[in-house]
Amino acid sequence: MKVEEFREMLLKLKTLHSSFEKRFSGIYGEMEWEALAEKVKDLYALSGEMLEVASSLYREAGGFGGRIEEQTKELYRNEHQMKFRLEEVLHVLARGKDYETRLKLSTALDRLMQFHKVYDYAVWKALSEIMKEVEELGPFLEGEKEKKVPSGIMGELEKIKKLQSEFETLRGFLFRLYTHPGDVHKVERALMDWHSRGLLWVEARNVEKLSGVEKAGEILEGLTLIGVVEKKMRGGEGVYRHRSFGSG
Known part of the structure; x- marks a missing residue:
């Protein structure tokens, strides 16, 4: 086509x-x-x-x-x-x-x-x-x-776009960490709370609902970049796990 x-x-x-x-x-x-x-x-x-x-x-x-x-x-x-x-x-x-x-x-x-x-x-x-x-x-x-x-060209373009995206995510996360540190703590605590209830991989909207923090997914992405949280895709949607809990 x-x-x-x-x-x-x-x-x-x-x-x-x-x-x-x-x-x-x-x-x-x-x-x-x-x-x-x-x-x-x-x-x-x-x-x-x-x-x-x-x-x-x-x-x-x-x-x-x-x-x-x-x-x-x-x-x-x-x-x-x-x-x-x-x-x-x-x-x-x-x-x-x-x-x-x-x-x-x-x-x-x-x-x-x-x-x-x-x-x-x-x-x-x-x-x-x-x-x-x-x-x-x-x-x-x-x-x-x-x-x-060509796969080589596409691969390099994708790497650049990924780095740009990660930089913007990290910048937004650091801004929220500086201006609203309590939000970051609430999101992390809510994620761990879900784990304690038996849910190992948690969707961002569930963390947002439990924490009461708007756009909790942005904080989860930032926590993923700095290695506190692990992320994987499930059904086309990202799910998150705190690294202090066992893998699964």
Whole structure:
């Protein structure tokens, strides 16, 4: 696939996502069962279209490699999860209106809303990063024969980007350590508290919830860089473990 075609697919997904977000707000506070079902069906159809585009992007991204491939995978994962959450709500809506079904619907909608809080940000972030990568690597990607970027060049570019990212993360962490040292202590203590409850690898949002510190993930990233915390990826999301606890 040519780079221009790849860009067009990205723009199409951005347009679809904007439309999805506008329609999604319509299900908040909707009390009519039939009206809610119609709105969710509409979102489900649009979600399927977005998943199809994201799937195509992911397949083609293998020819570019690097961050482009990584972020298109993230796009696909989020679109797939959103479609699954909407499908879950539709299945409950189709069962009837008895008390038990209403309870299940409430639970399914809660899960959908909770995921949506992460979904919207994650999709826009991934789209922005992919567009940025495509623009920066355009001269390399648009060779006469549409060759894949040489692995050596891509590797060096990725190293530079990683160092820049780590520097910004460390700078932000040191600023918070200087201005709000208590936040760093709360985050570290919350992480260890989760470990003591039996959870060895903890998501940033769980640490944030327990500590009450906003953007706890930024502090966890900083603690990871200085070696206090260990990080690994699970299901496309970072999870953290304090190094004072055993490995697992």
